[in-house]
Amino acid sequence: MEDHHTLTTNAIGFCLLPSELMQKILLHLPLPEIRLLGSLNKSIRNMIADQNFVRDYNLQSSSTTWLFVYRKRWRHDAILCYSDQSTRWFNMVGLTRLLKRVIFPGESVYFLAADGNFFLFASNSRQEVIVVNSATKVVKKIPPSPLGPRGTSSWRRSGMKLVSGSDHFRFFFAELVDNRPVVFFYASETDNWRSLKAIETSGELPRVNRKDGNPIFLNAVNGPRESLVIALGSERDAPVILRPRFYTGQDNGQQLTVGFNWENVIDRLYVYGDGHMVMLKSNGVDGMDIGVRKLEGIELWSLSLNGRNWEFISKLPTKMMEGIRKPYQAMMGCLEVVNGGMIRIALLSTFENAWDIIWLSYDVGRSEWCQVPLPACWMKGVNMAGIAFSSGLTM
Amino acid sequence: MASTDDKVILKSSEGECFEVDMAVASHLQIVKSVLEDCEGSSDKVVSLFIVEAKYVAMIIEYYKNYVELKEKHEEGGFEEKLKEFEKQFLEQIDKKELKGLVMAVNYLNAPALFDVVCTAIAKHIENKSVEYVREYFGIVNDFTAEEEAQIREEHRWAYDGVNDD
DSSP: OTTHHHHHHHGGGOOOOOHHHHHHHHTTSOHHHHHHHTTSOHHHHHHHHSHHHHHHHHHHHTTOEEEEEEEEOTTOOEEEEEETTOSSOEEOHHHHHHHHTTSOTTOOEEEEEEETTEEEEEETTTTEEEEEETTTTEEEEEOOBTTBOOOGGGOOGGGEEEEEOSSOEEEEEEEEETTEEEEEEEETTTTEEEEEEOBOOSSOOOOOOSTTSOOEEEEEEEOSSBEEEEEEOOSSSOOEEEOOEEOOSOOTTOOOSTTOOGGGGGGEEEEEETTEEEEEEEEEOTTSOTTOEEEEEEEEEEEOTTSSEEEEEEEOOHHHHHHHOOEESEEEEEEEEETTTEEEEEEEEEETTEEEEEEEEEETTTTEEEEEOOOOOOOBTOEEEEEEEEEOOOO | OOOGGGEEEEEOTTOOEEEEEHHHHTTSHHHHHHHHHTTTOSOOEEEOTTOOHHHHHHHHHHHHHHHHHHHHTTTTTHHHHHHHHHHHHHHTSOHHHHHHHHHHHHHHTOHHHHHHHHHHHHHHHTTOOHHHHHHHHTOOOOSOHHHHHHHHHHHHHHOEEOOOO
């Protein structure tokens, strides 16, 4: 704002940019900023509402990743979002207001997942799942799954997946029923649930009938030595059971998980998602409470091609690790693979009543780690009720 | 490297002349097509009627570095080096000049630089108030007070900034 006065005095000499140039410039801004600039003048407002502009924006929006967190604070619940293209957090006030239409004041709600314009919440009090479409401003409760109503603690992030198209979405989750893994999925266009029993396999991944060519991976059981992952190739074929193990034999000289030791298992946290896993290694901190730990290493692993092992991919470089070695008391996170080649990891940690968020990404093609710097966003004395990545937030 | 035959003269709106390697000038689509149109002519002067000398100089500087870096980092690493250079390049340019530059680059049809400048302008107006952006672009507000209030309210309905405490 410091340029205010000089700008005023010079304003007359300014050439106005032609509208196609304004259009090109605005396309570089994050969605909330574009909306705000609709109040510049009539012609810009019309330009932003124009079909061509909307189409161009929506086309490129698929490459923008958003991180959403549900911040709970007495009477000030908020969905905050930040994109890798922006420089500040936004409060999705509209989304919170839509949500408030279907919940009662004080109702305990948890943010489950997001994809495109769809946001999924679970109400603990009523054991229901609520979906909000941020583009059409429609909010709706979805009928209970065949397993009946579920409390928020039954939902595990790595066991569910929201996949959206432009108008509809599918919500998948995996659960053990009588010790057999089953995939349940809800289709918004039919407003119905279906279930698919997973089958054992001789080591082949299912045939894939999805746009991105990858199966949906849902974790049914996460164990330190072995997980039970279900791979779903299409909605017609039975999903396949995978039991990836950690290869505990010789390392073949590879420098990975040095000092890996099952007695120390408490020092490792795992975040799973989309057939991948990050292992967070931490140690106690001298002179601090027993509950305080400090991150020492972050490793990325993925399912092997036949789904039988977890395979080491990469370790966060020491230099980047130095920047995030902060003490914490509790940590959670989420991991998503975007467009097959980009792995996004968000780690949410708390220390002395304040939250910290770390956003890391790993580019598989370039074997490159990157940290997306996040500005502060009022994280003291609040609760966090869910975190998710999403691409393709459209106008 | 280019011989003297591979040079072209770019003439700014004030009539100032810049001698430029063809390898550099060929990134400006307009120059390329003008030269193609008068192929065979010994006169290699292209008049850029509406582009001021200071912008011609900026554009030449950008593409000169672009070409050099591309040659030097043929094996890889070009994109990173270019990014580094672009950062320095933009630091020297006044925020007001960015607007003149984007018009010039658009006129000359130089896609790589066009994208760089559009991004820089977007970064500059991001996070600024509507009043600031209006002044920056010289946009006259033609909404009535009621209309504007309503639009602001609609926007606030969807998104709001987040302040740190």
